[in-house]
Amino acid sequence: MPKFTIAVLVKNEFGVLNRVTSMFRRRQFNINSLTVSETETEEFSRITVTYEGEADFNHQIKNQLRKLPDVCKVKELEADESVRCELMLIKVKNTSDTREDIRTAADAFKAETIDYTHDSVIMRIAGDSKRIDAFITLMREFTILEICRTGIVSLERGSVTISEN
Amino acid sequence: MKLSGADIIVETLIEQGADTVFGYPGGQILNVYDSLYKYQDKINHILSAHEQGAVHGADGYARVTGKVGVVISTSGPGATNLVTGIANAYLDSIPLVAICGNVPNSQLGTDSFQEIDITGITLPITKHNYIVSSVEKLAHTIREAFYIAKSGRPGPVLIDVPKDVQIAKCEYTRQNPVIPKANKPCENIDDAAACIKESKKPFIYFGGGVVSSGAEDEITKLADLIDAPIGCSLMGISAVATNHPRFLGMQGMHGHYASSVAMANADCIISCGVRFNDRVTGNKEKFATRAKIIHIDVDSSEFAKTVKPAYALKGDVKLTLQKIIASLDKTQRPDWQSEIDTYKHTEKENLDQREGMTPRNVLTLLNDYLDEDTAVATDVGQHQMWTAQYVSFNHTRRFVSSGGLGTMGFGPGSAVGSALGTGKRTVLVTGDGSFGMCLQELATMVSYNLPIVILLLNNGVLGMVRQWQTLFYEKHYSNTVLGRKTDFVALSRAFGADGAKADTLDELRSAFEKAFSTAGPFLIDCTIDKDEFVLPMLPPGGSMDDIITKVGE
Known part of the structure; x- marks a missing residue:
């Protein structure tokens, strides 16, 4: 099934995230990732959602979201015309046997070690989702203790912004 | 002038033209009822026997008047008793404003007596809802609620007002009733109009959207212009006179035979303010396969939700139909009319002719x-x-x-x-x-x-x-x-x-x-007899080929 990424500019008020995600739930859409944060102005928050679905459903969810009074803008971010990034923290078991291999893998992926104990290591890696997936695959050879991913954040390339038409 | 939140609620309702409201009092809405007592010569409150009756009352009132229905209830069970009625108004796109009391802000989130998260509960069944955190926002919120309820595709809006907000005072200045968002016709109707011109068997199909946009006359005008029959969904009934010579009646699961068959055999369906519910289409794969569908609606999320239109026209139904009518010449379609006559004849033959309490x-x-x-x-x-x-x-x-x-x-x-x-x-x-x-x-x-x-x-x-x-x-x-x-x-x-x-x-x-x-x-x-049937009947998920017109012994 095709995957879509949309950016939703919403009023910065409580309950708005619930209104947006509820629309996905009601129409039985599965969200792959979701990020929310404040924006360049206090007035708005920006929600980035990635999901899978048929083209018709994609059309439907965008139209449904546009009907919410708290939603100011809904924009689909095409892969070719936008930059995307995700951040992951990964905690791996640290033993004398694996220490070297983990370090080599981390160096190759430019993953940064941000916590280090005798028996565990936490690394931080940012980039596109495929790269992160690849790093996880590599780490599976060792013992992964915990993973936390932020989900995708994305902006359109060039000077164009979501607030413009 | 400085007024309490409760007075502001009643003043704003009066200001917005709500002279008749429905409701039921209770602990967390007492202040509003005190204001209703004070303003009783300016606003008529109808006390129901149960909050569900009140919300259906506001809904029925809105349906016959075209105004925004207003219902007032207390918190907790008062609010939850509104839920079915709000959902009912939501699915039929009826403009409604529901005002609920709630426990004071300081008690919200503590599971206090008769506290319920009614904005959470009604999230998927309202166009929008609010919890008003301060009295300063109250009048504006009510005005915005009327605006949303009336604008575009109408629907219910709920406002939850904690008790302290009803008690607190602030400045209130009367304003004019809100004017709903301006209706616009669809910009480009040329392709759809061309499709109607080419059509040999056009069928006009309308629903509740025609009633809310006031396009009743345009429907019959268009039908006369292009010599087409008219059918409707349940929500469209009464918008065109039952005995109008072009009107074939309701279509769908229990629709009139002639209406359903004409729609199934049409080559162009001009659909106005409808949403192609499953009770209308039956099996979507087999629904009106010969027809190009023109779908006119103010809500673009209805396009391709269930049925794929050849032409999706986003705009006010009335104004869009006026544009279409202006771009077409009067045409006759005698072959199509005689085909319809045979459907009408079959329907007549199948009519229930029994005597007695049928x-x-x-x-x-x-x-x-x-x-x-x-x-x-x-x-x-x-x-x-x-x-x-x-x-x-x-x-x-x-x-x-x-x-x-x-x-x-x-x-x-x-x-x-x-x-x-x-x-x-x-x-x-x-x-x-x-x-x-x-x-x-x-x-x-x-x-x-x-x-x-x-x-x-x-x-x-x-x-x-x-x-x-x-x-x-x-x-x-x-x-x-x-x-x-x-x-x-x-x-x-x-x-x-x-x-x-x-x-x-x-x-x-x-x-x-x-x-x-x-x-x-x-x-x-x-x-009446317990074994009476509603006929004809399209079995759920069936197509016109499966229509049941008579039930055998």
Whole structure:
């Protein structure tokens, strides 16, 4: 099934995230990732959602979201015309046997070690989702203790912004 | 001037033109009721017997008047009792503003007595909802709620007002009623108009969107212009006069045969303010396969939701139709008309010609007593479909029925709203099952001495469910045989209304004579057979090939 990424500019008020995600739930859409944060102005928050679905459903969810009074803008971010990034923290078991291999893998992926104990290591890696997936695959050879991913954040390339038409 | 939040609520309602509101008091809305007491010469509050009756009342009032219905309730159970009614208004796109009290801000989130997260509960069944955190935001929020309820595709909006906000004071300045978002026609209608021109068998299909945009005249104008038949969904009934020569009636699962067949055989369906519900399309794969669909709606999320249109025209239905009409010349389609005549003929042949207390005879007799503009409300079930099929309407906004949600219990409350909204006698057609759900509103009808004729088709069973059990569940009549001992005439008298029982058409005639000359509510307990069917019937998920027009012995 095709995957879509949309950016939703919403009023910065409580309950708005619930209104947006509820629309996905009601129409039985599965969200792959979701990020929310404040924006360049206090007035708005920006929600980035990635999901899978048929083209018709994609059309439907965008139209449904546009009907919410708290939603100011809904924009689909095409892969070719936008930059995307995700951040992951990964905690791996640290033993004398694996220490070297983990370090080599981390160096190759430019993953940064941000916590280090005798028996565990936490690394931080940012980039596109495929790269992160690849790093996880590599780490599976060792013992992964915990993973936390932020989900995708994305902006359109060039000077164009979501607030413009 | 400085006013309390409660006074601001009532002032703003009056300012927005809400002269009649429905509701039920309680602990967390006491201040608003105190204000209603103060403003009682400026605003009319209708006290229901149950909050569900109040919200259906506001809904019925909105349907017949075209105004925004207003309902007021307390927190907790008062608020949750509104839920079915709000959902009902949501699915039928009825403009409604619901105002609930809640516990003070300081107690919110502590599970205090009668505290409920009503904005959370109503999130998926409102166009928008609010919890008002400070009195300064109150007037603006109510105005915005009216704006949202009325603009574009109408719908319900809920405002939750904590008690401290009702008590706190702030400056209030009266404003004019909000003007809904300006309606615009669809910009480009050329391709759709060309499609209509080329069409040999155009069919005009309309729904509730035509009523809310006031496009009734445009529908018949277009039909005359292009020589096309007209059909409608349940929500469209009464927008075009039943006896209009081009009108084939309701389409769909229990629609008129000619209407459904004409739609199935059309090569172009001009759909106005509809949403192609499953009760209309049956099996989507087999639905109107020969037709190019032109879909006109103010809400673009309806396009391709269930049926893919060839032309999607986003815009106000009335204004868009006016543009289309202006771009077309008068044409004749005699071949199509004669094809339709054969469908009408078949429908006539299949008409139920039996004598006695058949649903058709009962409702045909009712027609004799209706004025041009009498509103007819219904509950949900077989009686609703029979009313949709057999009752004659001559005035728009006079069929008051729960379409999308199919709410048994909608009838009594909505009949109250309809009688108040029209200021005239309303008929409520109901069944013994549906009436059993919200019959306490008889008390409201009596309290306000409302002229409501309740025609209760009593078959002792849940007829519609029984019909499905007969056809699709091997006559396993699981929990649909009521066999109750309720004496509805005595019940009606116990509430302070009058009533009569009718077992024959003669008795029914004299009951009608009495009912239609009574100033207040009058209930007719009308006996019909438990094995009456609503026909024709498109089996769920079936296509026109599967239509059931007669049930064998």
